[in-house]
Amino acid sequence: MSAPNWTNPETLVLHAGWRADPTTGSVAVPIHQTTSFQFQDTGHAARLFALSELGNIYTRIMNPTVDVLEKRVAALEGGVAALALGSGQAATTFAVMNLCEAGDNIVSSTDLYGGTWNLFANTLKQFGIEVRFVDPADP
Secondary structure, eight states: OOOOOOHHHHHHHHHOOOOTTTTTOOOOOOOOOSSSOSSSSSSHHHHHTTTSSSSEEEEBTTTHHHHHHHHHHHHHHTOOOOOOSHHHHHHHHHHHHHOOOOTTTEEEEEOHHHHHHHHHTTGGGGGEEEEEOOOTOOO
């Protein structure tokens, strides 16, 4: 069955990324409160860990409940995908590490969350990424 062509934001908020459960008929997204998932067999596990098959390995990597959230955000934003992370610091780190490589430099305000300051002032050096800080009060 193809996905409906929903465009109304209110409809997307309620329905994007989820279809009624075929077994129970439930239209509410279930909350999967688990950390780990069972594999069908060793071949299934090997395919999941090799990323040749999409599926659940460990909840911090992928979780069915978070998958629905990501699909809804992507639908609302008109994107092809979204990624939900556990904190703003994780989002900052993920963005910088995916956009920058050794030899790059970032210009940043000095007005930062302490964890971000530490990431920029110390950790990124280990990856060859330079951060130059500027005082936003002194343009």
